[in-house]
Amino acid sequence: MNKSMIDLTPLTRATRWHPAELAFWLLPVAGYFLLQDNLVLLTQIAITALFCLSLDLILGFAGIVSLGHTAFFGIGAYAAGLMAAHGHGDPLLGLLVAGICAGIAGFISSLLVLRGADLTRLMVTLGVAMMLYELANKLTPITGGVDGLQGMEIQPLFGSFAFDMFGKTAYWYAVGVLFVMFVIARRLVHSPFGLSLKGIRQNVGRMPAIGAPVNARLAAVYTLGALYAGIAGALLAQTTQFVALDVLSFNRSAELLLILVLGGSGCLYGALIGTIVFMTAHHFLSDMNPEYWQFWLGLLLVLIVLFARDGVMGGVRRLGALGKGGAKA
Template structure:
């Protein structure tokens, strides 16, 4: 599509596709973490998986401005798709990811017709409704999903036929980080493409976009489907690395938590999703170990402070600081 004429300064966006030093360093962290925290690999892999999930929400919320409280629906669909595939003998992890992503994308595409009809409040309700329907369906189809007891017998084959999922979580860790990186790289290309720019345009001024020839509805449906596929892949990763699917993968608290992580990190910047996840899950981990009964109080306090003093999340603070430093220099 053609370049969108815009009064907004697009220079940073044009510059963005080249990887910056800070980004290289950022992606060296998972490698360092492997050697620094060899006994926490299962937590670290779940951070990577949740990071991918937050990234998927960032695509639709941060870039396209579609508010969703039911994003967990696609995570759950992916998780169950991967789980059922493995249970019935198709335990190859990469095949599972591909199919789970496709199935979640299909569900995302179909539900996009419902979701994109209304305004923000309607969207909140519809996304929540879709997730609740799927939750109840999974709850009801006990023979198929295991219901509240969870899906068992998820038997995964080694990754690429070489690396078995081990007790220490080494394979699970590298596998999750690799998948996260690939999908992050892809998301980075997408959001800086003309398609990504048109999404930002829609978010900024939805009435003006049709006037410059951007098909708003089709664009939103496309990104919603993409976000669903990403969430499905994240769900599949969780299933594959834990070899168990609980009904909880479709529950509202998981939707709410991922929203919190994204807001904490900062919406509309891919790294915000990852940083938010990292900070949220680290805080959760330490606080709940420190005090198994009342840790939620401290987590709540941290979140309130962030909303009060750092409206654009951690990325927002970081950008302000960088600007100030550069301004002085």
């Protein structure tokens, strides 16, 4: 084989679906039949997973630090909510509009965010999110302010599946959207575009030299992340038929970072697994002790940063490497 040729086999192999991945996607189906009483929680997990995926795209893959990712989640939620409250209750149309609104907001703010280094980015993303929070808080006639946006009417999905009170339609709807968005993200991450993002994260100085337009790529992925977050927000608004001011809060951004780091950033399944672990733990721990749940959350975060920086997926990978090493020895 010619030595100057680059061996692309690992790359093509990575794009193929691993059996474990297929097994993973059977989980939501199993969840539906085994946990009929907890469909609302499972729906929440699916939505948060999509939201977390959007942060993973910009933080895990492109390395843009954001403390204000809820801004786009909130924009999506309010966009879908307002559509439904004013008589355009088709869920898919709502998703589309919410995604586009959040994407546009993402594109505009990417112009601001990409100017600075880490610290400035933190501050600008935080500032943008806080501005939107204040705006939603003060524009009571439109958003409902602290009381939240009410009076949404969601039409049946595809005109035939009504959103029932047991949350079955909502569950399949959320899981379906998550799966479609995940597949798109997966293709994207393994495309040359995704690889160039990885390159930018690893060595910003080098990428322009090999012909990758760094800022354009980062702006594109930031816009895309915003679009994903907007769709997640719209899902939340449509399945709960309510938008609380809380969708824009700082706590949500911080929590999302925690989820991503817990699962392992820079890996699409990290976002999903982090969400499952976190939401389940939240469900049980806050049942036991609702007030002090935050303490354990904080402790977990500190411990992760100090000892397990690459999260659950890192642990899995290390176990895998151990197994392989053992087989060789």
